Amino acid sequence: MQDSPASPRCAHPPMHILITDPHTDGGGQVRYIQSLVRELLLRGHRVTIGCRANSILATIAADLGCECLPRFHFARGLRLKKWYEDIRTMRAFLRSSRPDVVHVNGSQDHWVAALSKCGGLGSTCLLRSRHNTYVVKDNLTNRWLNRRMTDFQICVCDMVRRDLAAHAAFDGARMVAIHNGVDAETYRPQAELRAQARNELGYGPEDVVCGIAARLVKAKGHTYLFQALAECLPQAPHAKLLILGQGALEDALRQEAKSLGIEEYVQFGGFRDHMEKWIQAFDIGVLPSIDCDTSSFSLKEQMAAEIPVLTSDYGGLTEIVEEGVEGRVVPHGTVKPLATALTDLLLDVDERRAMGKRGRQRVLREFTGAVFAERTVTAYERAREIASEHTSS
DSSP states (O other): OOOOOOOOOOOOOEEEEEEOOOOOOOOOHHHHHHHHHHHHHTTTEEEEEEEEOOHHHHHHHHHHTTTTEEOOOSSSOOOHHHHHHHHHHHEEEEEEEESSSSEEEEEHHHHHHHHTTTTTTOOOOEEEEESSOOOOSSSHHHIIIIIISSEEEEESSHHHHHHHHHHHHSSSGGEEEOOOOTTTTTOOOHHHHHHHHHHHHHHHOOEEEEEEEEEESGGGGGHHHHHHHHHHHTTTTTTEEEEEEEOOTTHHHHHHHHHHGGGGGGEEEESSSSOOOOOOOEEEEEEOSSSSSSSHHHHHHHHTOOOEEEEETTGGGGGOOOBBTTEEEEEEEEEEEEEEEEEEHHHOOHHHHHHHHHHHHHHHHHHHHHHHHHHHHHHHHHHHHHHHHHOOO
């Protein structure tokens, strides 16, 4: 029987949602917004994206066919003129459009929205998504922002939710953990795409390709993967490592591969469009992160393609992969456990196939765009209830 993601039919009354973000370039947070907006539009909701004039989100809004308000500065630091202009822009939009929910995603837009609620717009429903593990200071301003002015918070994994729920600046009863979702249909296993990708990358049928799709930065743990591969090769000489992504560490990683004597086994594939094609070349997906990762898109996409995954126990990654079920989980910042787990997977094709199938089934249950959107809209409804309670009290 063919599997399929959940239906996009809307189970909630249509809403108008203003979604804001201060980023100008791409990244996980922008992908979160892009994925969410697409799913909300499919379900009949009206969405406006609020962003900077030079933000990639303005282009994304045009591609998705949704409204855009690209007039914000969302400036860092105390830039009084820009802050004043942003608050004026926000208040004008709230008065004219009366969105049901303002969904903010960063610090700058959070403050703009909160300050815009003051002085007559207190009934506006304000919700924030928390995307990372950055420390929030316990001070009066943060308590005012998060407890008084913000109706509800979405944390992108339960680890973040637990940490914030225990923090004095937050109300643990007004937050929920919702992992982001991926397009399980686009990332389904496709034999034809796999053959094309492996042929274009120069891999033969005997090669067992370990792949990592991540920025080339310290947080993603590439160095541990390189050292682990060096330990694996005597037992698994057909192993190859495909690096997809760009970043500041590329030159250093190339030199490290050379120093470890694994240069001929490592291919730097750079940044690639249409990742649904290139990850099909993987036999094993790897993400040995040591920082930042909370709800990885790349792991879920690989799992959707029936690729077994090997990841670290950092952040929210263990909420995506269960040790021995969809893949392997090892302590972050270590080499030996990573090398052992990688060797096991390299040598056991039957286990790889079984883990891959279980991984796709978990994505279909928990991590599709449909599940992500439905849970988010439920959070919007709860935020509106809380805002209404505050207004009437």
